[in-house]
Amino acid sequence: MGTTMGASLGRIGRRGVIMMATVVGIGGCASNGVSSEPNPADPWEGFNRKVFAFNDVLDRYALRPAAQGYDYITPDPLQKGVSNFFDNLGEIHTTFNSLLQGKPRNAGISSTRFLMNSTFGLAGLLDPATHAGFIVDDEDFGQTLAVWGVPEGPYLVLPFYGPSTVRTAASLPVDYYTYPLTYVEDDTVRYTLRGLEVLDARSQLLDQEDLLRGDRYSFIRDAWLQRLRFEVNDGEMEDDSFIDNDFDYDEDAFAE
Template sequence: GAPDATVPAPPATDEPGPTAAERDFEALYGPVAADAAGPAGSNPRDPWEGFNRRVHRFNNALDQNVARPAAEAYVAVVPSPVRTGVRNFFSNLGQPVSALNALLQGKPVQAGQALGRFVLNATLGVGGIFDPATDAGLPHRSEDFGQTLGVWGWRESRYLELPLFGPRTVRDTFGLAGDAPLSPVRQIDDDVARVGTQGLQLVDLRTRLMAIDSLREGAADDYALIRDAWLQRRDYQIFGDRGRDDESGLPD
């Protein structure tokens, strides 16, 4: 009879799964599309790429020489339980602003959760150092005025990297200006105490980003990676399952 036909087995693949740094990056910025680090100028939402890249280089230099060493020293000196308490404290401070923005977005349930979380952690959680609200079923909410503007109709916006503040869009720059005066830290009257608290808050934020340093260093284009991942994350925060309407015109 005819010889048995043999079907070649598919080639074995031993591609490694995502690294811990990649998982941490996705946790912070959301999943990155396959073309997220595409060639320069490939993102139509970034018409000011030349300017943004120059600001990105400035921000990276400041990070490498100031922010990252401060975060590394903080991790080396401060015990992990204390760092967790600091992180909880600053996370809880943001809940009143989240509650207000959730209300402005027409989400009263989320607004109530954010406000309830703030009150519970501020009292039973000893000023927010501990987090009993999570065990009580009150999830952390992260709403800001940039998201509110998106929900109100400012759906598309040009990407803009700001000195010191990092990735934004034009819309989110206006959002930042709207949220900043409401920050509880800004209400501290004593200048030294306020600046010191803001400095600790920035060090805490940079510490949370340390897990993705190796991923950024290994990227072919660190700027494009951060930009596209940040834009995807913002789209999800604002529109969620509703998705983002891709309009043909240039974003505002």
């Protein structure tokens, strides 16, 4: 699937990776008949494809092998604990942006999750909040800008980060400075945690990436935009005639 989803840094990149993992998990195999019709949301497609190719090379020769090694040597329960830990840190984003969006209930649930998982969940390694029924809608500053009426802008592939839009790209500095790892003073600890976060996020795509067929660039773009709009609209899908939803779903591919 390439670094377009994998070689991102910190929480802002991890969120994109997990979003794409969800999209692929829902969509299954992309049809070989992915539409070649130009997408009006992607007027910079020529530039974006070049960045996509650059990211893909970095992923193929660096990040993906590292993620495979991490997945091979790390037991599943430990991987789950690592994912829980970083997801718990992300609750700070959700609480902050929920308040900015005028969603006090979601902010309350998110802050409750953070407190519960940080204490009873052993610093977030466990997720007792979910088992207790505290389910939250993830929010970031890009979604906050959308609620404030900022247009989405053209689709944009960023080096190392991957799929984005102009609005999403503009939100990244705020997401960065509202993420707890940014304020870890010890450089070694901070870089180690960020590296582990990226490896964990990239490893979550290893099982799904082989399900993609056809033009990967177009599929990833259309699926990412669709998922982005799904989240901005709090779970309500928008109709988009330029997104090909004709996926071939193979239940055997997702069998345990």
